[in-house]
Amino acid sequence: MSDVLRVGLYGLVTALATGLGALPFVRAKGASPRSVALANAVASGLMLGASFELVVEGTSLGGVQTIAGAALGIVFILVTERALARFPLRLGALKGADARRAILVVLVMTAHSFSEGVAVGVAFGGGESLAIPITLAIAVHNVPEGLAISAALKSRGASLLACAGYSVFSSLPQPLMAMPAFAFVHAFAPVLPYGLGFAAGAMVFMVLLELLPEAYEDARRDGVGLLVTLSMFAMILAQRYL
Amino acid sequence: MSLTETVLLYSTLAAATSALGAVPAALVPRLPRAVLGWANAIAAGLMLGAAHVLAVEGVARSPVLGALGAALGAGFVWTAHAVSGHPAGDVPTSREGSLVRASLHSAAEGVAIGAALLVSAPLGLFVAAAIAAHNVPEAMALTESLRKSGVRWRESSMLAVLANASQVVLSIATVLLAARSELSLAVALGVVAGAHVYLVLVDLLPESYEQAGHETIAVVTSVALGGIVLIEATLRAAGR
Numbered sequence: 001m002s003d004v005l006r007v008g009l010y011g012l013v014t015a016l017a018t019g020l021g022a023l024p025f026v027r028a029k030g031a032s033p034r035s036v037a038l039a040n041a042v043a044s045g046l047m048l049g050a051s052f053e054l055v056v057e058g059t060s061l062g063g064v065q066t067i068a069g070a071a072l073g074i075v076f077i078l079v080t081e082r083a084l085a086r087f088p089l090r091l092g093a094l095k096g097a098d099a100r101r102a103i104l105v106v107l108v109m110t111a112h113s114f115s116e117g118v119a120v121g122v123a124f125g126g127g128e129s130l131a132i133p134i135t136l137a138i139a140v141h142n143v144p145e146g147l148a149i150s151a152a153l154k155s156r157g158a159s160l161l162a163c164a165g166y167s168v169f170s171s172l173p174q175p176l177m178a179m180p181a182f183a184f185v186h187a188f189a190p191v192l193p194y195g196l197g198f199a200a201g202a203m204v205f206m207v208l209l210e211l212l213p214e215a216y217e218d219a220r221r222d223g224v225g226l227l228v229t230l231s232m233f234a235m236i237l238a239q240r241y242l
Numbered sequence: 243m244s245l246t247e248t249v250l251l252y253s254t255l256a257a258a259t260s261a262l263g264a265v266p267a268a269l270v271p272r273l274p275r276a277v278l279g280w281a282n283a284i285a286a287g288l289m290l291g292a293a294h295v296l297a298v299e300g301v302a303r304s305p306v307l308g309a310l311g312a313a314l315g316a317g318f319v320w321t322a323h324a325v326s327g328h329p330a331g332d333v334p335t336s337r338e339g340s341l342v343r344a345s346l347h348s349a350a351e352g353v354a355i356g357a358a359l360l361v362s363a364p365l366g367l368f369v370a371a372a373i374a375a376h377n378v379p380e381a382m383a384l385t386e387s388l389r390k391s392g393v394r395w396r397e398s399s400m401l402a403v404l405a406n407a408s409q410v411v412l413s414i415a416t417v418l419l420a421a422r423s424e425l426s427l428a429v430a431l432g433v434v435a436g437a438h439v440y441l442v443l444v445d446l447l448p449e450s451y452e453q454a455g456h457e458t459i460a461v462v463t464s465v466a467l468g469g470i471v472l473i474e475a476t477l478r479a480a481g482r
Contacts, residue, residue, distance in 0.1 A: 055471060056298055063475025067468050074464055078457075201464070208447075208460035216448045222320055225443035229316040229436055233309040236297070240305040 007121060007182045010135040011175025014120075015113075017139035018171040021146020022163035025154040037219035039155035041227035043105070044207045044215065046148035048228065049235025050112065051200035057119070058196035069197025073111070074205045076198070080107060081209070098156040101210050102166075105152040108202045109145060109170040115195030117174040121181025122189050142171055144238055152211070245359065245417055252370035253355050253413035257348065257406035259374040263381025264399025273386050279454025280462055281379035286446035287466025288376035292354055292369055293438035294467070295474045299361045300431030303424050311432020315350070316440035318433070322346050323444070337391045337401075343445065344384050344405035348377075350437040352409035356416025357430045364477060372470055377406065383449075 058066030081104060089099040120138060146167035153163050181188040215224045243251070266273055300308030326342045351373045359366025381402040388398035420430035450459045 052294065052297065055294070059471065059475035059478075063472055063479060066475070067472040070464075070468055074461070201468070204467070205460055205464055208463055209456055212443070212447060213451050213456045216451065221444045221448050222323065225440045226316055226320060228443050229440045230313055232439065233297075233312040233432075233436065236301055237305050237309045240301060 004179050004183050008175045008179040011117065011120060011178040014135060014139040014142050015168055015171035015174050018142040018146035018149075019164040019168040020143045021148070021167050022150040022154070022160055024147065025150050025160060025163060033218040036155040037215045037217060038223065038227060039151040040211045040215040041219065041224045042231045043148045043151040044211045045228040045231025046144055046151075046235045047108075047203045047207050047211075049232040049239070050145060050148075051203045052232070052236055053239045054112070054115070054196045054200040054203075058193045058200065061193040061196075065193035066197035066200070069194035069199075070201025070204075072194070073198040073201025073203075076111070077104070077108065077202050077205045077209065080104065093157050093159065093162075094153075101214070102153050102156055102158065104206060104210060105149060106166050106170055108199075108206045109149050110173060111202050112145075112199035113171045114173040114177050115192070115199040117177025118181040118188050118192055118195050120174060121178035121183075122185055122192055138174070140238075142174075144235055145171070245421070246414060248363070248366070249356055249359050249413045249417045250410065252359065252366060253352055253410040256351070256355065256370045256374035256377060257403060257409045260377045260381035260402045260406050261399055263378045263383075263402055264385045264395055266382055267385045267389060267395045267398070273382070276454045276458075278383050278386060279450045279452075279459060281382045282446045282450035282453065283459045283462035284466045285376045285379045285383070286442045286450060287463040287468075288372050288470060289438050289442050289446070290463070290467045291470025291474075292351075292372045292376075293435040293442075294471060295365070295369065295372075296354060296357060296431045296438075297435035299358075299365070300428050300435055303428035303431070307425055307428040308432035308435070311429040311434075312436025312439070314429070315433035315436030315438075319346065319350065319437050319440050319444070337388060337393060340384060340387050340391070341401060341405050344380070344402070345408045347380065347441055347445070348406040348409035349412045350434060350441060351377075351406075352412030352414075353416045353430065353434040354438065355409070356413040357420055357427065357434050359413075360417060360421055360427050361431070364481065368474060368477060373409075381406075 055066060055070075058069070081100070084100045084103060089096065089103060094102050116138070146164070149167045149170055150163035153166060154160070158166075212224070212228075215228075266277075297308065297312070300311060323346070326339070326346075355366065355370045355373060358369035381399070384402045384405065385395065385398045388401060389395060393401065416430055420427050447459070447463070450463075454462075
């Protein structure tokens with residue numbers, strides 16, 4: 001098996017692991033407005049925690065590039081949101097504003113996987129001996145990302161299978177981007193801080209634009225504040241150790 | 243200049259900038275709601291930026307102690323809100339309520355200046371400058387809310403500066419207590435990052451969304467946050 005194919009295969013394993021993030025919702029039944037709000041708070045915290053790590057990595061490679069990428073990420077969300085608002089949307093059982101928000105969450109998490117995939121490929125370029133530890137680490141690290149997607153989708157009425165499916169889908173760019181990044185490490189390395197910034201900017205902006213305002217509508221501010229802060233630092237901790 | 247003198251100077255200067263927040267109130271009879279929303283969103287972005295910078299330092303020293311500190315920080319502010327009678331972070335309508343809330347914010351900011359200064363002198367200066375910048379829009383919102391409860395602008399601007407006195411006290415206490423080891427510093431950095439994130443989520447953002455709409459607030463907050471991250475990354479690169 002060629003090295004490039006092996007990187008792709010490892011990447012596929014990490015994408016499949018994202019689907020495990022839907023597991024905590026196996027027993028979740030119909031969602032009250034308050035549980036939707038609290039699920040949004042958890043998703044917000046997890047996405048902020050993931051962005052934190054991307055920004056730390058991005059700025060260590062180039063501050064200006066990371067922030068330029070983040071600005072592009074914000075523009076991407078603004079444009080996509082306006083474009084999506086023009087069509088009558090459906091996503092599984094979801095319709096209207098719920099479908100639009102769910103699609104945006106899946107989109108930003110997918111965009112974030114693109115840059116993670118590049119990061120993985122570039123990291124693998126550093127040496128084969130690290131391949132399996134890195135794969136395992138990313139697979140485990142993807143589970144809370146699946147959790148963020150599932151929290152946002154399940155609370156709006158999506159099925160468990162849809163949550164797992166969209167979680168895996170959101171991570172598919174990882175193997176797809178890891179392969180060319182590994183093969184052409186010198187070409188991809190300079191783009192990496194822009195990509196990391198883009199993903200972080202899109203995620204933070206999505207949280208500020210959609211998830212937090214929706215959370216405040218149906219839950220008390222203190223509950224939202226505590227859940228976001230705790231899940232954000234739990235995500236940072238998970239990414240440092242897993 | 244000793245570390246204690248430096249922190250005293252930085253935190254006093256940062257607290258004094260609050261007086262500038264009263265200037266708009268002196269010029270116009272009433273500030274539009276959207277302007278207050280912008281002010282709150284700028285303050286939120288700058289505070290999140292400071293939290294980001296401090297969390298980076300905290301988790302770099304010890305991820306577990308940094309994250310534990312963040313949980314403690316959020317829990318501390320939640321308790322303080324509950325004790326002061328505003329558990330859900332509701333906007334206080336009384337003069338005393340507004341002042342208690344403002345003092346709590348500046349207490350957390352005092353810990354931030356102290357902890358940042360313990361990391362390095364440039365970081366201390368940077369965080370103090372970020373907090374000084376954020377004190378202006380914050381004091382602007384506080385002055386306006388005091389004015390609504392019948393306080394004249396001169397008195398309300400003085401109260402806005404006084405509410406920041408806790409900043410000076412807490413910054414010195416942090417320098418004295420957290421200087422003992424890298425681990426206690428990791429906890430202090432985590433505490434202040436968690437407290438800042440929680441305060442932004444409970445006080446500043448919900449209020450600003452009501453004042454100026456989601457999209458505007460998301461853009462203004464992101465720009466302020468990105469600005470802080472960019473300046474810090476540039477300073478860090480220059481220091482290497």
